[in-house]
Amino acid sequence: MSLFLCVDCGGSKTSAVICDAQGNIVGRALGGPSNFAYLSLADFRSAVSLTISDALKTCTSSPSVDPVPLPPTGDSPFAAAWFGVSGIDSPAAVAEVTPTISTLLGIPAGPRLAIANDTHLLAAPVRMHPDISHAVGVIGGTGGIAVSFKEAEVGFEQLGRVGGWGWILGDEGGGFHVGREAVRQMVADTDAHSVRAAPPPESILTKRILERFGLDNVLDILVAIHMPDVTTSGLSGQTLPQLSMVREKRLSSLAPLVFQSAFEDADPLAIRVLQSTSRVFASSIAILLGESNEAFPKLVKAQDAVISFGGSLVGVEAYRKLILDALAAEGHIFRYVEFVDDAAATGAKGLAASYASKKD
Structure with missing residues (x-):
């Protein structure tokens, strides 16, 4: 599966959105708070894992009622993932959380896995203005x-x-x-x-x-x-x-x-x-x-x-x-003013678009 995941981790909720290669939203879910500065690494992992698992359940024509296991048992369902995490404010914090997310998704640390502060998701509208x-x-x-x-x-x-x-x-x-x-x-x-x-x-x-x-x-x-x-x-x-x-x-x-x-x-x-x-x-x-x-x-x-x-x-x-x-x-x-009311959706679509442009 060529799925693109974006997760917006905030102080009040976690939002996960999954797009296909064409940028169509095929799965999404909301979970509890996941501000990295306020949680232990274990609690952060739990909040993110549950939300992504719930989003994956909706990615088929017949949504499952059973949890989708993470880490994946085989190949990762995700071509790439982008995490915007409230409380991630330094390279050291990114380095601390990267192995956990990498293992959780089955995506090796590197260009397919982007982890940064949640404000980074707001940069996605640049791709709407060439x-x-x-x-x-x-x-x-x-x-x-x-x-x-x-x-x-x-x-x-x-x-x-x-x-x-x-x-x-x-x-x-x-x-x-x-x-x-x-x-x-x-x-x-x-x-x-x-x-x-x-x-x-x-x-x-x-x-x-x-x-x-x-x-x-x-x-x-x-x-x-x-x-x-x-x-x-x-x-x-x-x-x-x-x-x-x-x-x-x-x-x-x-x-x-x-x-x-x-x-x-x-x-x-x-x-x-x-x-x-x-x-x-x-x-x-x-x-x-x-x-x-x-x-x-x-x-x-x-x-x-x-x-x-x-x-x-x-x-x-x-x-x-x-x-x-x-x-x-x-x-x-x-020059332009945008309001992003769904950062995870905007991020997932932007991620899919960036990979599509690499193929062109």
Whole structure:
């Protein structure tokens, strides 16, 4: 069988898509989280193996109900595979995971097996635009990262990257950043008005955040946000689910409230929050952009490239526009703009297309 596999390994789910040699999707499946930075190698292998096995079950005219064994008992069913793995951020991490995936699929380490950070999957749209060879992939979901690429003879050459440091150190532009900025600006408004006679202006977003945590006073949210992670044994029957979340999720889970308040209700505070986070994100992305020269040989000129977005937050067109407007204000206007809502499918089709072009 000449099948082409792409697996998108993220912090919330694993997506595996299989294409035939003509680029038709013939199998796909979803599985649990597989961010390599957050899992042991054994748990990562288990999540990936189950998802690929489920995808293989759908690759026949009569889908099987039984698991497809991995590693394969004979020849690998895959001509090539491409893994985009959240948490894979260095050559050492790639080297650590490669033997496991190679054995799992029956594909030797080498050109048929590509393993990189999940942002690499966003470079695939370059193949849709024959007049360019550069891409900037931007992921804005729970976290945020941007990576620049140049199309190479085999796959894509990574030129530069910014962000993707995790919630403690960054994640600019993502859900954690949006939630944290919402609380910061909400508390800052309260602080500013502590020396004024008038109270802070009414805000739909403030009301929604306080209701979420069961609070009446803005400053009480400081305790809710800083409360240590609660173990199951430490929960009481009266504890709100929001307070039982780990601290990262207490903030990142506020992003939908910010988006609703900004884009549905035009709440001034929510709009201000997203203007701030989009500007910060755009400034990070801009580090990758400009005219290349001897000092900065890997810069990408936006006018000669595609910016390819992926992730739940940048999936909202209004938020993408804020980011693109902030980039344009810095002089970076991309020739093409794409949103990849199914990175694994785009990657599998691109992988099949790259092998087809080698035969031509």
